Amino acid sequence: MLEGLLIGLQTAFSIQNLLMVIAGCLIGTFIGMLPGLGPMSIIAIMIPVAISMGDPSAALILLAGVYYGAIFGGSTSSILLNAPGVAGTVASSFDGYPMARQGKAGKALTIAAIASFAGGTLGAVLLMIFAPALSSVALLFHSAEYFALMVVGLSAIAAFAGSGQVAKAIIMTTLGLIMATVGEGALFNLPRFTMGIMDLQSGFGFITLAMAMFALPEALFLVLKPKDLKGDDGEIKDLRVTKDEAKAIAPVIGRQSVQGFFIGVLPGAGATIASFLGYAVERNIAPKEEQEEFGKGSIKGLAAPESANNAACTGSFVPLLTLGIPGSGTTAILLGALIALNVTPGPRLMIDEPQIFWAVIMSMFIGNLVLLILNLPLIPYIAKVLAVPRNYLIPFILFFTLMGAYIGQNNATELLILVGFGVCATALKFADYPLAPLLIGFILGGMMEDNFARSMQLYDGIAFIWERPMTLGLLVIAALLVLLPSYRARRARARAAGVADGD
Amino acid sequence: MALDRWIALILLGVCLTYGYAAWFTMDGSLPPFMQRNPIWPSTFPKVLSVLGAVACVIILLGLEKSEVKEADIDYRRLGEYHLGQAISLLVLMVVYALCLRPVGFLIATSSFLILGSFILGERKWHIMLPVAFIATGAVWYLVQEVLGIYMRPLPGLFGG
Numbered sequence: 180m181l182e183g184l185l186i187g188l189q190t191a192f193s194i195q196n197l198l199m200v201i202a203g204c205l206i207g208t209f210i211g212m213l214p215g216l217g218p219m220s221i222i223a224i225m226i227p228v229a230i231s232m233g234d235p236s237a238a239l240i241l242l243a244g245v246y247y248g249a250i251f252g253g254s255t256s257s258i259l260l261n262a263p264g265v266a267g268t269v270a271s272s273f274d275g276y277p278m279a280r281q282g283k284a285g286k287a288l289t290i291a292a293i294a295s296f297a298g299g300t301l302g303a304v305l306l307m308i309f310a311p312a313l314s315s316v317a318l319l320f321h322s323a324e325y326f327a328l329m330v331v332g333l334s335a336i337a338a339f340a341g342s343g344q345v346a347k348a349i350i351m352t353t354l355g356l357i358m359a360t361v362g363e364g365a366l367f368n369l370p371r372f373t374m375g376i377m378d379l380q381s382g383f384g385f386i387t388l389a390m391a392m393f394a395l396p397e398a399l400f401l402v403l404k405p406k407d408l409k410g411d412d413g414e415i416k417d418l419r420v421t422k423d424e425a426k427a428i429a430p431v432i433g434r435q436s437v438q439g440f441f442i443g444v445l446p447g448a449g450a451t452i453a454s455f456l457g458y459a460v461e462r463n464i465a466p467k468e469e470q471e472e473f474g475k476g477s478i479k480g481l482a483a484p485e486s487a488n489n490a491a492c493t494g495s496f497v498p499l500l501t502l503g504i505p506g507s508g509t510t511a512i513l514l515g516a517l518i519a520l521n522v523t524p525g526p527r528l529m530i531d532e533p534q535i536f537w538a539v540i541m542s543m544f545i546g547n548l549v550l551l552i553l554n555l556p557l558i559p560y561i562a563k564v565l566a567v568p569r570n571y572l573i574p575f576i577l578f579f580t581l582m583g584a585y586i587g588q589n590n591a592t593e594l595l596i597l598v599g600f601g602v603c604a605t606a607l608k609f610a611d612y613p614l615a616p617l618l619i620g621f622i623l624g625g626m627m628e629d630n631f632a633r634s635m636q637l638y639d640g641i642a643f644i645w646e647r648p649m650t651l652g653l654l655v656i657a658a659l660l661v662l663l664p665s666y667r668a669r670r671a672r673a674r675a676a677g678v679a680d681g682d
Numbered sequence: 683m684a685l686d687r688w689i690a691l692i693l694l695g696v697c698l699t700y701g702y703a704a705w706f707t708m709d710g711s712l713p714p715f716m717q718r719n720p721i722w723p724s725t726f727p728k729v730l731s732v733l734g735a736v737a738c739v740i741i742l743l744g745l746e747k748s749e750v751k752e753a754d755i756d757y758r759r760l761g762e763y764h765l766g767q768a769i770s771l772l773v774l775m776v777v778y779a780l781c782l783r784p785v786g787f788l789i790a791t792s793s794f795l796i797l798g799s800f801i802l803g804e805r806k807w808h809i810m811l812p813v814a815f816i817a818t819g820a821v822w823y824l825v826q827e828v829l830g831i832y833m834r835p836l837p838g839l840f841g842g
Contacts, residue, residue, distance in 0.1 A: 228796035286727045346740040347686070350693055351736035357700055358725050372703060402771060402802070471785040508708050571813060574798025576790065579774060584823060585782070591833075594779030605817060609757035620800040 180311065183529075187537025189235055191545060196538065199241040200546045201553070202600070207248020210555060211356045212256045217265075219508045220394035224579045226386050226516050227586040236535045240542040242513055247492055247543075250450060251550050254291045254485055255558065259284060261387025265449030267488040270458040274473065274480035287559050289420055290478055292484045292551055294432050298327030298486030299547035301436035302443070307540055308309045309444075312531075314501035316438055317526035323634035323643040325649040327653035329627045332446040332504045334657040336616050338664050339445075339452065345664050348616045351607075355617040358383055359624025387584040387597045388621060392614045393508070394580045395601030400521055400608070402573055425594040426483040431461055439487030446506035450488040450495075457487030470511035493543060500524055500536060504623065508615035685757055687742055694738035701731030735759045788834040792818040 203225075210221045225245050229238035253268035258275035271291065278287040312454060320328070341616060362382025363371045373379040436459040442453040461483035462473045475478045477671035498506045503525035504510035517524055529536050584597045604614055634643040634650075645651055704727035712722060778794045795814035804810055825833055 226784045286741070326784075346737050346745075349737040350690070350734060350741065353697075353730055353737060354693065356730050357697075357727070357734060360730070371723055371727070372700065378723075398773075399768050403760075403766070405764065498825070568798045568804075570802040570804035573771070574795050574801060575817070577771060577798060581775060581778065581826075582821065591779050593780050594782070595776065598775050598779065602772065606685075607689060610684075610689050612686065612689065616820060631726060632721045639720050 180307075183311075183533055183537045184307075186534050187541035189538075190534045190538035191541035192242065196237055196240050196542065197545065199540045200244045200542050201549050203244020204239040204248040204251075204546055204549050207245035207250075208252035208255070208550070209248075209414070211249030211252025217253075217393065217397065218246050219389070219512060220244055220397050221384065221387040222516075224392050224510050224583050226389070226519075227583045229516055230519050231521070231586070235517060235522045235532075236386045236538040236678050237515065238520055239535065240541050240546075242516060243496075243539060243542060244549075245645050246509060246513075246548045247546055248637075249488060250488055250492055250515045250552065251292070251554065254295065254488075255288065258555040260480075264598050267491070269368070269451070270454040271481060271485035271488075273458065273484075274475070277331060277474070277476035278478075283476070285378050285558075286420060286478075287481060289555065290424075290428065290481050292555050292558075293420070294428070294435075294482040294485035295489040296547050296551040298436045298439060298489035299493055299550075300301060300544060301433070302440045302490035303540055303543040303547070305437070305440045305490075306493055306497055306543070310497050310501050310536075310540075313497065314526040314529050317502050319471050320526070321647065321650075322630040322637070323632070323647050323650040324629060324653065326630040326634060327650040328502060329623050329630070331503055331624065331653050331657045331660070332498070332506065333616070334660045335397065335446040336619055337508070338660040344611075344613060345661060347612050351612055351614065351617040351659065352620040354623075355620025356615075356624040358388070359621050360628070370640075377588070378596075383596070383621070384584065384593055385519070385622065386599065387619060389512050389515065389594050390580045390598035391597050392618050394411075394576065395597070396574045396605040396614070396659050398580065399574060399601070399605050401569065401576075405569060420577065424478055428478055430439070431479050431482045432486045435461065435483045435487040436490040439490030440494040441485070442531075444506070446498060446504065446528050449507040449509075450491045453491035453494075454484035454488040462510060489547075496539070500528060500539070501526060502625070503528075505619060508618055511615070511619045515622050534570065557589045581615030584661060601663075687744070690738045690741035694735060694742060697731050697734035697738055700727065704728045704731055729800060767801055767803075771798060774798060774801065783834065784837065787822055787833045788818055788835045789837065791821070 189198075206225070207221060209337070210224075213216065222242055222245055224465045225242060229241050232238050232241070250267055254275065256270045257272035258279050275287045275291065278284065305449070317528055332353050337345055337352055359382070361379055363370045363380055370380055438460065439450075439453040442456060443449060458473075458480060461479055462470060465473070465479060469477065469479065492509075493506075495507050495510050498504050499510040499514060503523060505514045505516070514524060522528070522532060581594055581597065584593050607614060635641065637643065638646065642648060644654065704724045708724040708727075711723060716722065774794060774797055778790055781790045792814045795817060796810055799810050799814075822833065822835060826835075
């Protein structure tokens with residue numbers, strides 16, 4: 180482990196990679212602050228840049244920096260404007276915005292920055308401990324278990340989509356898997372489902388799909404319904420936190436970092452669930468008189484979701500780096516980028532390319548530090564980005580979406596596919612279909628079929644399902660995950676709706 | 683019928699078409715040596731088509747009641763939002779896609795940015811024009827020189 184740490188330090192501290200972290204954090208903060216643009220859209224837009232850099236460590240460092248920068252930026256607009264830029268920071272606005280209204284915006288931003296920093300750093304420490312352990316277990320896995328594990332991941336994502344949504348999430352996942360079968364697979368060398376169209380021979384472009392699923396609908400929503408961007412234009416001052424306040428939030432940050440991390444590790448859960456759950460837990464265990472303050476500007480109520488969502492972002496890297504299975508839309512996009520760079524995340528990653536793995540972890544520490552140092556003094560200036568008129572903003576977002584798809588393939592047909600899918604995705608979003616499962620299904624589809632085919636060939640049929648206890652166990656878990664929520668929803672219709680979209 | 687069930691109906695059609703292709707059209711052309719294989723190119727799609735069709739039917743028949751959530755945008759009152767702007771922007775994107783090659787990157791992009799803000803109601807030409815030209819130039823420089831991806835800057839007429 181020590182050796183790994185040193186390799187990571189060596190890679191992460193090269194000038195280029197340090198610049199990548201800083202650039203990623205700044206870009207993420209700027210764009211994440213804009214309401215309506217989540218980390219998925221930002222990362223999707225950044226992918227062509229990352230891929231054309233050619234160096235996988237640098238690319239992953241840049242994208243990870245963008246990811247936590249976006250979460251941090253999202254909390255800034257939650258606090259200042261009550262307009263969360265990112266679903267994972269909605270819970271931060273519960274107490275952050277009231278604080279800003281009371282003239283304590285500076286303090287709220289400081290607490291958010293410190294809580295995010297602590298959440299991210301503790302998350303990275305936990306990642307350092309758990310990822311190697313998990314990946315040594317994962318090395319024992321057979322392709323049958325991989326197939327089963329992917330089924331578990333996909334059904335967990337469907338199950339966490341909220342009550343009454345499971346069937347919708349399953350449709351979207353299946354649709355993603357179906358789209359992944361279009362084109363020429365490596366396994367059979369036969370074009371499938373191309374309908375004779377040459378452009379579909381190599382399948383749908385992953386970047387095009389990511390842009391069409393996330394960036395384009397979000398931009399169209401901004402056009403359709405302009406969000407009110409009117410905050411208090413007052414100066415942001417008084418960034419200091421008193422000793423008593425620090426003492427009050429320290430245990431909250433500690434608890435929520437750990438809890439957030441483990442929620443982030445689960446597939447399908449993520450920053451959004453982690454932040455809401457963190458908020459709810461802290462409100463429930465707070466003393467009676469402090470409970471009253473939640474929702475009216477409690478510092479604990481702000482620190483809890485902030486540390487939870489950052490820790491969850493870090494946690495979501497665990498399944499990505501150790502199993503090669505993304506648990507959220509954002510990590511799915513990262514996985515796609517890695518595959519494009521000829522790196523296959525999975526248990527072999529730590530053995531074959533340890534510098535990538537450790538450099539990413541090290542860059543998480545650096546990134547969190549950069550966010551803290553850079554953003555605390557710069558917050559008042561960065562917040563000015565909120566004043567960019569939407570008349571300029573939206574054409575630029577659309578343009579970058581188009582450029583991303585174009586640069587990836589250098590093919591103008593791709594742009595038409597992008598617009599077509601973007602319109603479909605917007606319609607799906609209107610009807611409350613979750614879009615992240617589609618993309619995750621699309622990315623996992625190819626791998627899932629490969630592993631399925633490999634185990635079919637090894638066992639000459641589907642006997643591997645009952646002859647390998649671990650595969651059977653995982654598949655049973657997957658079935659339970661899908662069936663239980665619908666069963667419970669049937670029993671308790673009045674249950675409150677879960678929130679599970681958008682991170 | 684609510685929009686989500688209409689969409690389920692359409693997706694059911696997609697799944698059935700896909701299923702038809704997988705179950706009935708693919709296996710015939712399979713070379714004999716591949717027929718010995720326990721897995722065929724159509725095996726996985728067959729499973730997927732059944733799974734997708736079942737899930738679509740569940741939504742279509744309303745077997746799973748979903749709670750009505752306060753949606754960000756209510757599609758039933760789509761006319762009350764800036765629908766015209768959204769559609770014009772989509773048309774603009776399609777036009778951009780078709781023009782990018784023949785007209786060249788610089789002209790296509792700067793007109794896209796200018797027309798985009800124009801559609802959204804911006805009329806301050808003295809800001810719009812410089813912003814669009816500078817941004818176009820900067821992006822072209824970055825993509826062409828820094829990332830090294832060739833993009834034809836000028837119309838094909840000038841041999842770009």
